[in-house]
Amino acid sequence: QVQLRESGGGLAQAGASLTLSCEVSGGAVSDFAFTWFRQLPGNVRGFVAGISSRSGATLVVDSAKGRFTISRDDAKNAIYLQMNSLKPEDSAVYYCAASPKPDRTIVVLERNVRDWGQGTQVTVSS
Numbered sequence: 001q002v003q004l005r006e007s008g009g010g011l012a013q014a015g016a017s018l019t020l021s022c023e024v025s026g027g028a029v030s031d032f033a034f035t036w037f038r039q040l041p042g043n044v045r046g047f048v049a050g051i052s053s054r055s056g057a058t059l060v061v062d063s064a065k066g067r068f069t070i071s072r073d074d075a076k077n078a079i080y081l082q083m084n085s086l087k088p089e090d091s092a093v094y095y096c097a098a099s100p101k102p103d104r105t106i107v108v109l110e111r112n113v114r115d116w117g118q119g120t121q122v123t124v125s126s
Helices: none
Strands: 003-007 008-014 020-025 031-041 045-051 058-060 066-073 078-083 091-101 120-125
Touching: 003 091, 008 078, 020 031, 020 091, 020 120, 031 066, 031 078, 045 078, 058 066
Parallel strands: 008 120
Antiparallel strands: 003 020, 020 078, 031 045, 031 091, 045 058, 066 078, 091 120
């Protein structure tokens, strides 16, 4: 089991940028598929972006394509979510999630996640 600690959330105005970080301990980031999910109160967690193990193939939800980028830093053992052109509808608690999966497998469903971070709040004002 890996431990995940998110940071970088906060309050931003519409159009601004935020970068979320996920510090990973207990395993090498290149050995896991990582996913950023987000959750509104009373809702299930929804897929935002994912990156596969090894090759680092990526996938971003349609509503965030061209605005959000997921990346991995093997040297720092961390995962990032760069969020540009933020919109009020991006407001949510963002979670980092890790899953031991083969290369080029991206986890998009909660039920396929093994390890979760504690979440970080992102609030975008209009």
